Amino acid sequence: MLSSKISKKSNDSFSLRMFVLMKFTLGKEERLKSRKLIGRLYTEGETIKKFPLRMVYLQTEHTSNYPAQVGVSVPKRLFKKAVDRNRIKRLLRESYRLQKQIVYSEVDKPYVFMISYLAKEEWAYADIEDKMRKLLTLFIEKTTKNEE
Numbered sequence: 786m787l788s789s790k791i792s793k794k795s796n797d798s799f800s801l802r803m804f805v806l807m808k809f810t811l812g813k814e815e816r817l818k819s820r821k822l823i824g825r826l827y828t829e830g831e832t833i834k835k836f837p838l839r840m841v842y843l844q845t846e847h848t849s850n851y852p853a854q855v856g857v858s859v860p861k862r863l864f865k866k867a868v869d870r871n872r873i874k875r876l877l878r879e880s881y882r883l884q885k886q887i888v889y890s891e892v893d894k895p896y897v898f899m900i901s902y903l904a905k906e907e908w909a910y911a912d913i914e915d916k917m918r919k920l921l922t923l924f925i926e927k928t929t930k931n932e933e
Contacts, residue, residue, distance in 0.1 A: 811882040814849040817856035822847060822897050830898075833927060835920040837904030838877075838913075842924060844894050852892045855881060856899045863905050873902050876910050880917040887921040891929065898924075 817823060822845070830843040847854050857877040859870040877900055888896075900920070908916075 809882060811855075811878055811885070815851050815854060815885075817854040817897055817899065819847070822854070823856065823899065826897055826899055831927075833920065833923050834903075835916050835923060837902055837908060838916050838920050839901045839903055840898050840920055840924060841901070842896055842898035842928075844896050844928075847895055847897055849895075852889055852894075853885070853896045853898065855885075855897075857881070857901075858899060859902045863902075864907075869907065873907060876913050877902060877917070880910070880914040881921075883914070884918055884921055887918070887925065891925045896928075 817826075825845065826841055826843045830841040832839060832841050834840075857874050859873045859877075861870065864870045864873065881900065900917075
């Protein structure tokens with residue numbers, strides 16, 4: 786059914802290619818898991834903030850074929866219950882997953898970054914999504930400015 790609709794719209798081949806190339810997933814290779822990279826990230830990385838989010842990033846080679854590897858964290862000091870921390874981490878990963886094309890379309894070199902949640906209370910998903918978009922555009926502005 787879907788393939789018949791797609792083949793009829795040959796003039797929209799560009800949007801189809803973008804759909805095929807850019808999946809809205811956050812797979813295993815796109816997640817930051819390496820302890821060595823995380824350690825280097827926090828010692829050598831640069832920081833940008835858009836409350837309640839903070840991103841620590843570092844331009845370095847990693848094992849993935851993707852332009853960026855990302856990790857999310859929520860401090861135990863602010864949210865004692867694991868249920869609350871895990872919910873916020875799910876919200877952060879989901880908002881990044883839907884907006885990662887902002888980074889992927891602009892970045893040439895491989896990056897690793899960690900996104901941390903700083904607020905003392907849980908924000909609504911719409912607010913987190915808006916702040917994530919602003920944080921990612923700020924990241925692009927700062928990295929492209931440094932390259933020039």
